Each structure stands twice: as structure tokens, then as C-alpha cells.
Amino acid sequence: MKQIILLLFFSWTLPFQAQERFIDAVFDVEKTITKTYITKDGENLKLDIYQPENDTLSSRPVIIFMHGGGFSGGTRTNEAEVKFAETAAKKGYVAVQISYRLTRKGQSFGCDYSALGKIKTFKLAAEDFMDAVNFMIQNKEEYRINPDKVIVGGSSAGAEAVLNAVYNERLMFEDLSNYENFKFAGVFSLAGAIVDARYITEENAVPGVFFHGTEDNLVPYGTGPHHWCDRDKPGYIILDGSHSIVERLRQLDSSYLLYSFEGGKHEHSGMPFDYLPEVFNFFNSVFLNGEKRQIEVWK
Structure with a gap:
């Protein structure tokens, strides 16, 4: 009889366990806002902003x-990207999906x-990406954004554009003055690569989440030719993929x-x-709360 009472008590308490912002889906999502973040070559480059509803x-x-x-x-309105943005907004993030020059x-x-x-x-x-980041930071009061908690991904x-902007900025931009106040909390990369992992330093070794x-x-997983082009082809270029980037972050004692x-x-x-549950747990512990973690998962 005691066992039955305990089980009944447990079943009644489960629904009332507190949900945690940034981990659980605690919000509905506001109507998406679309903005032009810059105009280039006659093209209005737009972004969509997803926000948690009734968030104070x-x-x-x-x-x-x-x-x-x-x-x-x-497109920024790909079903998967929209679903990811909505998932993030339900957890309490402001989520942004951007278009760029194709x-x-x-x-x-x-x-x-x-x-x-x-x-x-x-x-x-990479320039378009940084201009989108710049737009959001310039409008941080309107969208209630913490400029020290900017997570970027692709x-x-x-992912190639974002990773090169974050880790290879000296190769990508002749003039960094427009972006020098950016502070990235973390990177989320899906099958991305950069031109040269050696340009990752203690100053720009932003923690990251990588899938590859x-x-x-x-796109090479380690270090190898883009599209695995032969050496004699015009498009032969060596890139450093997720594994090589992570090795560099490990050397610099950064989280990944x-x-x-x-x-x-x-x-x-x-x-x-x-x-995504593991990804958002990592976002919360490392990107938002500054914990140190170095994790490799093989599937």
C-alpha cells in the first residue's frame, strides 16, 4: 500500500517540475518580424526575427x-531553419535567420x-553575415538583446561564411573597424570549414559546437581540398574543417x-x-554561463 501512495505522489509532482529558460520550451513564439539589414548591389538583404512571446x-x-x-x-525560410529558430525562441532566445548575396x-x-x-x-x-550581426547589435534595445551573448551559426x-568571419577575420576583412566591437559567445557549425585554422588565436578562439x-x-572534415578537387584543377584549395578547428581550440584551451x-x-x-537537447544544454552551460567543456562524440 505504501508503494502505491508513493507512486501516486510521484505522478502528481512530475507535471509541476520547474522548467528552465534556455533549456526547455517555456514560451510561445511571437509573429515573425522581417527587416532589411542592408542593401547591396541593388538587393535588399533581409532577416527574420523570432522572439519569445510575453517575455519580460x-x-x-x-x-x-x-x-x-x-x-x-x-533560403532563410527553409523548413529546418524556421523550425530551429522557433525552437530557440520557445526557449527564450531571440533567433535570427538571414539572407545574403548568392x-x-x-x-x-x-x-x-x-x-x-x-x-x-x-x-x-562573411561581410554580409557581419552586417547582419551589426544590424542586430545596433537595434539591441528594440529587440532587447545582450550584445555580450551573441551566438552565431550556419x-x-x-557555416563557411560564419566560421571564416569569426576565426579568419584577418583574412576576410581589410577593414575591421565596423566590426571591432563584436563579441561572440559561441559558434554553431554544421559541416563548415575555414581557410586556415592557424589564424585562430587566444583572442578569437570562440567556443563552438560542430557537426560533421x-x-x-x-567540405573536408579535417584538413583537405574543398570538394576534394585534384591538385591541377582551378578550384583546388585546402580548407580546415570541423576536426581541425576543434584541434586548434583544444590547443588554445577553449571549449567545444x-x-x-x-x-x-x-x-x-x-x-x-x-x-538539439544536448546542443542547447551546451549553449546554456558554455556560451551563456562560461563553463569549460571539451567534448567529442562519435556516432
């Missing part, structure tokens, strides 16, 4: 995400496109969470919904 917190972390698509396609639309970004052209593509996309091409297939056929998918290819540029 005056200073909130923001997640700014850049979609993939080989710099030729994709400079390779209708054109190749493979082995027949020059290495110098690829670098220029990275630079232009998928595939978007070990046999990615487009790396999911490596044995034998996986570029499909791991997709949003990892099955692992």
Missing part, C-alpha cells in the same frame, strides 16, 4: 543563423571555379562540442534535431 527579460541572448546552399541557393547563383562553386574566386565568395558572404556554405561527417565529400559521424558525408549539414 530585458537583455536576451541572440542566435544569428546563416543557411547553406553552395552560395547559389537556399554570388554563385546559376554558376559553379566546384573544382572548375578558381580558388581565388572561392576566397572572394567567402569574403562577400550550415554548409553558411568524417567522409564529407564537399564535436559530433563526428563515422562514414558520414555532407548530409550532416542538415539541422541535427535529434541532438
